[in-house]
Amino acid sequence: MPTKSVLLHLSTSQSFKSFLTKFKSFNNVTRRFVAGEDLGDAARAVRELNQKRIAASFDHLGESIASEPETREEVREYLRVLDTIAGNSLESNVSVKLTQLGLDISRDLCFENARTIIVAAAARNSFVRIDMEDSTKTDGTLDVFRRLRTEFDNVGIVIQSYLHRSENDVDELLEAGARIRLCKGAYDEPSSVAFTKKADTDDNYVRLMKKLLGSGIYHGIATHDERMITATKRFAAENRIGAETFEFQMLFGVRRDLQEKLVAEGYRMRVYVPYGRYWYPYFMRRLAERPANLWFVAKNMLKG
Numbered sequence: 001m002p003t004k005s006v007l008l009h010l011s012t013s014q015s016f017k018s019f020l021t022k023f024k025s026f027n028n029v030t031r032r033f034v035a036g037e038d039l040g041d042a043a044r045a046v047r048e049l050n051q052k053r054i055a056a057s058f059d060h061l062g063e064s065i066a067s068e069p070e071t072r073e074e075v076r077e078y079l080r081v082l083d084t085i086a087g088n089s090l091e092s093n094v095s096v097k098l099t100q101l102g103l104d105i106s107r108d109l110c111f112e113n114a115r116t117i118i119v120a121a122a123a124r125n126s127f128v129r130i131d132m133e134d135s136t137k138t139d140g141t142l143d144v145f146r147r148l149r150t151e152f153d154n155v156g157i158v159i160q161s162y163l164h165r166s167e168n169d170v171d172e173l174l175e176a177g178a179r180i181r182l183c184k185g186a187y188d189e190p191s192s193v194a195f196t197k198k199a200d201t202d203d204n205y206v207r208l209m210k211k212l213l214g215s216g217i218y219h220g221i222a223t224h225d226e227r228m229i230t231a232t233k234r235f236a237a238e239n240r241i242g243a244e245t246f247e248f249q250m251l252f253g254v255r256r257d258l259q260e261k262l263v264a265e266g267y268r269m270r271v272y273v274p275y276g277r278y279w280y281p282y283f284m285r286r287l288a289e290r291p292a293n294l295w296f297v298a299k300n301m302l303k304g
Contacts, residue, residue, distance in 0.1 A: 061276035160185030
């Protein structure tokens with residue numbers, strides 16, 4: 001936990017970013033976890049995943065945007081992504097953070113921007129996942145999502161198992177028929193809102209996973225933790241829940257061996273493919289999430 005807190009703190013430090021990016025070896029390592037800075041890089045990564053029978057989700061990196069013109073540019077970027085998916089017959093959808101679309105400026109602006117993307121996705125028979133950010137954004141994100149769900153079926157949401165509130169949120173969202181991506185959570189949260197012990201987060205993850213798989217709705221079980229995966233597979237088998245009724249989800253560059261193993265076993269797999277200029281906070285949160293990633297980076301930097 002101390003290592004996680006330090007890494008999450010460093011994810012907001014521009015001076016530490018400037019220090020790290022002086023090292024060519026560090027920049028080389030980041031390419032394992034971030035597809036690149038432009039859409040073409042991401043499209044190539046998605047195509048390679050599709051060739052391995054792995055679906056994808058484009059994730060244009062960026063958050064906490066504070067000007068309306070910048071939010072409109074994010075919308076235009078996502079429209080370009082949707083055109084790229086359709087034009088290249090890629091098996092992929094898109095994931096978007098609402099602070100990219102103006103959540104910190106105005107919920108109405110955010111709703112309007114998100115709606116534009118979802119309308120475009122619906123016209124292309126595609127799906128939009130609304131990502132979840134830190135706990136100060138949860139109410140706003142769920143509010144915008146609920147408004148979107150009154151009009152559209154091709155939009156889903158993310159729930160983080162480390163938040164105390166998540167079980168109540170899941171119950172309410174399932175009542176509304178929402179498609180949920182379940183993950184553990186990757187932000188530095190106080191004990192007043194989140195579990196601080198990994199065992200408690202894991203227990204809640206399994207509890208929520210069982211609710212999702214038992215709902216009859218198509219959900220995403222997002223984890224790199226083999227114990228969570230084993231628990232999911234066991235629950236599905238015991239309750240005769242078909243492998244085609246849900247999907248596992250992982251992040252680009254993380255546990256590629258396990259991604260391919262699950263596909264070979266007949267499970268559906270989707271990989272989130274991040275790209276864009278604002279890769280640093282994302283990258284540092286990935287290191288904080290999984291200590292093995294930190295040792296991978298350190299080892300490769302020492303190799304030069």
